[in-house]
Amino acid sequence: MTSVHDIYEARIAAGELERDPAQAAVLDEFERIRSELAQPQQPQKKGWFRKAKPEAVKGLYLWGGVGRGKSMLMDMFVETLEVPARRVHFHAFMQEIHAGMHKARQDGVDDALAPVAAKVVEEVKLLAFDEMQITDITDAMIVGRLFQFLFEAGVTVVTTSNRIPDDLYKEGLNRQLFLPFIDILKDKMVVWEMVSPTDYRQNRLTGEQVYFVRGSGGARKRLLALWKDLAGTGAPPLILTVNGREVEIPMFRNGVGKAKFYDLCGKMLGPADYLAIAEAVRVLVIEDIPRLSRHNFNEAKRFVTLIDALYEAKVRLICTAAAEPEMLYVEGTGTFEFERTASRLREMQDADWGKKT
Incomplete structure (x- = not known):
């Protein structure tokens, strides 16, 4: 079983990377997620006759300046996973969600987001988003409910961003409706700033x-x-x-x-x-x-x-x-x-x- 640390050290030894303290510091968080996802997921008991879905492993929101190696580290992390995972740019993912919702509406589905989110849940245990940023009001208005659906279904999320969560959709239209999503991120993900002087x-x-x-x-x-x-x-x-x-x-x-x-x-x-x-x-x-x-x-x-x-x-x-x-x-x-x-x-x-x- 290959760890994130193993891949990082191997690439340094091969001369592909230079050791960076800011990069090395966050490897433990990636390894925590990999290790917890590798464990058998037991549903939590809920009452006498119902069982809840497995609770999502706490994810990671990795943010910091451009060119610091966030995407590279996330790619290395995804390589180590033994569970169904998908690495995708956040903009591209949201475009897929909108396309799926459009089709659902054409099919007469009242809640167009539900079947689209359900399909994502069926396919992955972890979503790795590159460069989360939200500037479009249509994204802002659905992303909170979408992520709540994913987390409740046991999907873990790891994302990179150039912005701290509190600055997402900053000064956006009707931003007050978006604020609960920021609280969800902080609750379900470790927020980690990667501070490195090197771009x-x-x-x-x-x-x-x-x-x-x-x-x-x-x-x-x-x-x-x-x-x-x-x-x-x-x-x-x-x-x-x-x-x-x-x-x-x-x-x-x-x-x-x-x-x-x-x-x-x-x-x-x-x-x-x-x-x-x-x-x-x-x-x-x-x-x-x-x-x-x-x-x-x-x-x-x-x-x-x-x-x-x-x-x-x-x-x-x-x-x-x-x-x-x-x-x-x-x-x-x-x-x-x-x-x-x-x-x-x-x-x-x-x-x-x-x-x-």
């Missing part, structure tokens, strides 16, 4: 070229190598719900998204969509940025808005483009306005850019 995701890009001109020095190959190093393999799409519409990042894992230029700028997306993308990712890989002009003026305007959103949110950008930033937009209406975008693209290539203070 590993940022450090892995320090000194690396992040802006590649197509056709020069194996640009695509080098970009894909960075993507694999940051995100690994098996990255599914991430679907964001913005004002009732779906916005898709074709590939997403460990806070790193990957898309082609026309996935993001060739569609009818606007500022709210790009703000949601900037909120959801910490690193964004964009392939095939073309030369821009009056012939693709709408795409160019969207690209400017996207870069503004990424810049303000301190999202690290890795991209391939048809030309250097100053030569991307050289003729037609908008060239003057694009100078600021070109300047930002240059600034975002700096080795220290994106480090939050």
Whole structure:
């Protein structure tokens, strides 16, 4: 039986990781959960003739700054489990819940959440969520009841987040209705802040070229190598719900998204969509940025808005483009306005850019 400690030490010995006191400190919590889940689950007696479902093992809410290794530790933990478990990005999971509820309503089910939650309970004993954050009111209004259903059915939840529970859905509409969910999290999960001075995701890009001109020095190959190093393999799409519409990042894992230029700028997306993308990712890989002009003026305007959103949110950008930033937009209406975008693209290539203070 492999423990989380064993995997962590093995990867340090293999040179894949550096020992980090903040990471090592939380391993005992992961191991506690793994060990308790491995024990036979006996239903609690309830009265003389009824039995309650097994009580959920207390989970873990691991929060802290970006790039500290939270997702990596959770992945290692999931590898050790011997019970049915699922690791999924929180946004993607909630999108599945909404889709299931929509179908249930079409089928005439009065309580659309009940059959969807029941299906989750049938499939897993543990849910591992990456990057829990709640910005959408539709998520906020159902998540409390959903998690109550999961906990009462004996499902354990482990999640990572960049926010302390009390800051979830901060300043959101009708937030008072959301507050009981925060109390549920604190009751059913150990809240652990991972404090480390090292941003590993940022450090892995320090000194690396992040802006590649197509056709020069194996640009695509080098970009894909960075993507694999940051995100690994098996990255599914991430679907964001913005004002009732779906916005898709074709590939997403460990806070790193990957898309082609026309996935993001060739569609009818606007500022709210790009703000949601900037909120959801910490690193964004964009392939095939073309030369821009009056012939693709709408795409160019969207690209400017996207870069503004990424810049303000301190999202690290890795991209391939048809030309250097100053030569991307050289003729037609908008060239003057694009100078600021070109300047930002240059600034975002700096080795220290994106480090939050």
